[in-house]
Amino acid sequence: MDKNKKYLNIYSELINGIENNKIKANTKLPSENELMKKYNVSRATIRNALELLERNGYIQKIKGKGSFVLDINKLKLPVSGLTSFKELNSCMNAKVKTIVKELDVVQADDYLANRLEIPYNQDVWKVIRVREINDKRIILDKDYFNRKYVDLLTKEICENSIYEYLENQLGLKISFAKKEITVKKATQEDKEYLELEDYEMVVVVRSYVYLEDISLFQYGESRHRPDKFKFVDFARRNKM
Amino acid sequence: MDKNKKYLNIYSELINGIENNKIKANTKLPSENELMKKYNVSRATIRNALELLERNGYIQKIKGKGSFVLDINKLKLPVSGLTSFKELNSCMNAKVKTIVKELDVVQADDYLANRLEIPYNQDVWKVIRVREINDKRIILDKDYFNRKYVDLLTKEICENSIYEYLENQLGLKISFAKKEITVKKATQEDKEYLELEDYEMVVVVRSYVYLEDISLFQYGESRHRPDKFKFVDFARRNKM
C-alpha cells in the first residue's frame, strides 16, 4: 500500500478513521497545523490529503473554523464514480449474478464507429450481459470495447468484473467518463432478456469511458428495470 | 471580477480561451513552466488553476506529456452541478415557463421534519411549481426550505430563480448536495399537474442541499415526464 506518497497515506488513514467511526461525524478534524505536527509533514501535504477528502464528500472545510466530518451514512456516495453495475446498485446485501449472453469481436457499423470514434469496420469487442439481482433479471448491459486496447476477453472475465481485468491485468488506466441517464420505451430485446413485468420502459445509462491518454475505449449501455434503478450523486457547487 | 485571486483569474482566462475556441480541443496547453513565466506567478498558482480546469472536465493532465484540452462539445458538462431545473435540461433553445402552484409556510410533519432534519412543527417554506417546456407541462418541482435560512419568498422569486435570490440577495452560500434519481409510478398529483400523455411513470430527482456551514436547508423533489428527462454526468476515476 505504502507508495511513498505521504498525502495518500494520510488520506487513507483519515478515511479509515471516518469509516470505522473512530473519527465521528459532525466533529472537527485536527487543524492543518496540528496535522502537520502529528504527521511531521508540510502544510501543502496535509492540504493535498484534505482536498481529496473534501472532493470525495468526507469532510467540509470552513474558513476560519476548521474541517468538519460529514455523515457518510447520510450522504452515501456513489462508491467508485465510474463503474456501471456496482455503482448504480448500492444493493450490497443482494444476491448478484452475471450471465453472458454474447461475447464477440464484431466490425464497427456506422453507429458503433460513431460512438467509439473509430473507422468503419474496425474491430470491436461486443459484450452483452444480463445482471440478476435476487434471482430476477434486472439489468441488461451492452458494452463495446475498442479492440485496439483490449486484445482478449473471455466469458470468465465478463462474468466477473471486466474493469478489474482491464485495470489490474492489462494495466489500462481509466481516467474519466461521460454518462447520460435517460428513460426509453423497452425494446423487444429488453423484453426478451429482462423480467420487466408490466413495465413498458427502461432506464438507459449510456457511458463513454476514456483512458488516461484521453483515448475513448468503451461505449456502453446499461438498461435497467425502472423500479430497481437508483443513481446517487454527490455534487459540489463550482467555484465562480 | 478581478478578486485578486490569481489562480481564479488564470482559470477563467483559460476557460474563455477554450470556450471561444481560441484554445483548440485536443491540443496541449503551455506547460506549467511556460504558464508561470507568462503570468509571472509561482508554479503552485498555475497548478491551482489547472486543477480546477481538470476537475471541471476542461483538460486532462498526463504526466510527462502535458495538459490536453478536452472537447467540451463532446463532453457537455452538467452546467452548474447543483441546480435542478437548469441543470437537468440542457434544452437551451427551448421556451421555458414556470408556474407557481403553491407557496406557503407550513409546519413540518413527520416526513418533512425527517427530510430537513428539523424538529416537528418547525416552519418550512413549501413551493410547488410546474415547469413548462415548449408549452408542455413537463416537470413538477416540490421544494421545501428551512424557514430559519429563508425569511421571505414571493411568487415573483419562485417564478424566476429561487437560487439566484438565495445566493445573490440573501447571500446564502450553497456548498454541496446529495441527489438521488429514481423512477416511480406517477401519483394523482403528477397526473393533475403534468401532461403525462400515456406515461405511467415519472423520474424523481430528490435533492438534499447544504450550505457552506453544513446546515441542510432544502429538500426538493423534481418530478419529470420520463421521455423528456436527461441527466448528464462527468465523472473522474477516484485516486486509490
Next chain:
DNA sequence: AAGTGGTCTAGACCACTAT
C-alpha cells in the same frame, strides 16, 4: 488576539515521456 483555512512564493527532487 489567537487560531483557522485560503492564497502565494521559491525553491527541490521525483517519475514519466519524448528524442
Next chain:
DNA sequence: TAGTGGTCTAGACCACTTC
C-alpha cells in the same frame, strides 16, 4: 538528455471566526 507533471518543503501574508 531535456522537458513534463507529481510530490514535498519552509516559509509568508491574508480573511475569517472565536474569544
